Amino acid sequence: MPPTTAEERRRELIALYHEVRDCHRCPLGAVRTNAVFGMGNADADLMFVGEAPGAEEDRQGKPFVGRAGKLLDELLGRIGMERRRDAFIANVLKSRPPGNRNPEPEEIEACEPYLTRQIQLIEPAVICTLGNFATKLITGSPTGISRCCGKPQDRVVAGLPVTVYPLFHPAAALRTPAVLAQLREDFDRIPDLLHAAAERRTEQPDLALAGSGFPAGPSQLDLFGG
């Protein structure tokens, strides 16, 4: 039976964290230091999905803690948001591919159920996909990020109606000034997208899902290894 109360869903999220922490469904489980489940506000309407942990994320067990994470925080600050209070951040893969190589299809397939369950439990209204791997997985389309970035799409993801908003990965923006300019411009539209999604849920209450969410007020789940 799916969880129906906020407390049940919160318990499921924490149970999922423990499952991910001990996961060996793919070979990356044997070479990581820490699995990186995700962190942020489990009540958030906004979710970010990146690619996979890097070296520092693997060491600390937290998502987006290196230079790309600093940029993400700066971009959120520009729109008056803060990662722990206003968003939940996760990755397609929860364990680091050695040398930061690209995720393999079998690894994505093995790890996808965790992301699906995170989305079902957090119930975001807007999912920002960061880079090619997250965008292709969440949209189910082969269209690359440079063709679809900054173009919101209404989709059903993990059985839920959400606005998917593909964005360049912050790591790519650190390498290329033009990508950074584009990312800044696209980020500035996030508040409008959240507002529009909230209005849609008010007008069509059946879009707001059963269980009516976690209890009101910030409820941060800093879920990381250890």
Ligand code: SF4
């Ligand atoms: S990447 Fe995902 S499926 Fe593979 S070991 Fe880590 S948590 Fe498990």
